[in-house]
Amino acid sequence: xxxxxxxxxxxxxxxxxxxxxxxxxxxxxxxxxxxxxxxxxxxxxxxxxxxxxxxxxxxxxxxxxxxxxxxxxxxxxxxxxxxxxxxxxxxxxxxxxxxxxxxxxxxxxxxxxxxxxxxxxxxxxxxxxxxxxxxxxxxxxxxxxxxxxxxxxxxxxxxxxxxxxxxxxxxxxxxxxxxxxxxxxxxxxxxxxxxxxxxxxxxxxxxxxxxxxxxxxxxxxxxxxxxxxxxxxxxxxxxxxxxxxxxxxxxxxxxxxxxxxxx
Numbered sequence: 001x002x003x004x005x006x007x008x009x010x011x012x013x014x015x016x017x018x019x020x021x022x023x024x025x026x027x028x029x030x031x032x033x034x035x036x037x038x039x040x041x042x043x044x045x046x047x048x049x050x051x052x053x054x055x056x057x058x059x060x061x062x063x064x065x066x067x068x069x070x071x072x073x074x075x076x077x078x079x080x081x082x083x084x085x086x087x088x089x090x091x092x093x094x095x096x097x098x099x100x101x102x103x104x105x106x107x108x109x110x111x112x113x114x115x116x117x118x119x120x121x122x123x124x125x126x127x128x129x130x131x132x133x134x135x136x137x138x139x140x141x142x143x144x145x146x147x148x149x150x151x152x153x154x155x156x157x158x159x160x161x162x163x164x165x166x167x168x169x170x171x172x173x174x175x176x177x178x179x180x181x182x183x184x185x186x187x188x189x190x191x192x193x194x195x196x197x198x199x200x201x202x203x204x205x206x207x208x209x210x211x212x213x214x215x216x217x218x219x220x221x222x223x224x225x226x227x228x229x230x231x232x233x234x235x236x237x238x239x240x241x242x243x244x245x246x247x248x249x250x251x252x253x254x255x256x257x258x259x260x261x262x263x
Contacts, residue, residue, distance in 0.1 A: 002026055004042035012049040024050075024060055028067055031086055032079035036122025039082060047086065051093040061095035069100045072107035080111065081126040084133035091136045101137055105147070108134070109154035116166025127155065127168035131175040138179030145182040149193035152176045156217040157200040163212045164219070173223035177232035180243040190245040191252040197221070201260045218260060225253045 002023065007015065014020055027050075030043035050056045056064065064086065071083040087100055108130045115124050131152075138148035152172060180190055201214055228250045231240025243249055 004030070004046050007046050008042050012046060012053070012055075014050075014055060020055070021060065024056060024064060028064060028086075031082050032071065032074065032076065034076070034078060034121060036078075039078060040122055044085075048089050051089045054093070056093070058095065061090050061093060062097065065090045065095050065097060065100055069097075069103035072103050077113045077124055077126075078121050080107065081113075081124045081129050084129045088133045088136045091133075091140060096140065096142060098142065101143055101147075104130070104133055104137065105151050108151060109158045112160070114160055114162040114164065114168070116164070116168055125166065125168065127164060128166070128171040130155070131168070131172040134172075135175035135178045138175065139182065145179050145185050146189035146193070148179050149176065149189065150196070152179075153193045153196040156197060156213070156220060158213065159211070160213045160216070161211075164216045169216055169220040170223055173220045173227060174232060176220075176224055177227040177243060178234075180228070180245075180249060181232065181241050183244050185244050187245045187248050190243075191248050194252050194256050198256045198259060201256075214260065218257070221253055221257055225250060225257070228253060 002015070002018070004027075007013070014023065024047075027043050027047045030038050031047065033039045047056075051061065068083040068087045068090070071079050074080050074083075084104065087104070090096075091100075111126045111130070113124065114126055116128070117123055117125075134148050134151060137143045138145050152175070155172065197217060201217060228243050228246055231242045233240050
């Protein structure tokens with residue numbers, strides 16, 4: 001097994017005596033490992049760095065992306081929930097296949113294990129990691145942003161008994177806000193995805209105690225309203241970017257939030 005910490009210490013240089021393809025396959029396996037020290041440790045940084053530096057070329061990027069798309073169906077939760085992180089790295093590095101979007105869209109609203117953290121497995125973060133990939137796809141020129149907004153609505157309305165507790169709702173709100181900066185979105189597309197939330201959680205459909213998925217949705221939409229009002233940053237150093245159709249989005253968010261909490 002490769003000593004990935006040594007690779008990090010060598011400024012991420014590819015070991016001279018190893019085949020790159022074999023190393024990439026080993027990294028891929030590490031990113032699905034049950035041991036969080038393996039999965040979320042040095043291999044993660046090595047793979048990210050090699051993708052950003054172009055060490056992993058176009059063909060290898062596509063092969064790795066295909067493997068991650070297939071991993072959305074893996075029986076191991078940590079394998080499924082780290083697949084979007086790797087796919088996000090690949091897309092950032094210039095790799096893309098429409099089939100990856102399809103695989104992600106099938107998995108994201110259907111994932112049932114929404115734990116942020118597990119004592120044995122470490123960070124899982126299905127909603128947050130999925131939100132990061134939704135963000136990446138939602139700003140990609142070859143992806144319909146309206147589809148990603150509809151996917152966010154599907155995730156928000158999917159029944160669950162788990163209350164999000166590791167800021168996953170914030171990550172999803174920011175991802176949606178980033179998608180809503182797309183200037184090719186029509187006003188209808190920028191607001192229409194909220195119709196599914198309204199239909200699922202309108203005042204006449206909510207019982208008490210409030211179900212976990214309704215609470216998750218409320219918190220996500222409340223932060224999204226703040227981001228619609230103030231803009232969303234691409235990173236900590238950048239200025240807030242305004243959402244396209246800002247006022248229409250705020251108005252529709254307020255209507256939906258009002259209907260959900262109305263008693």
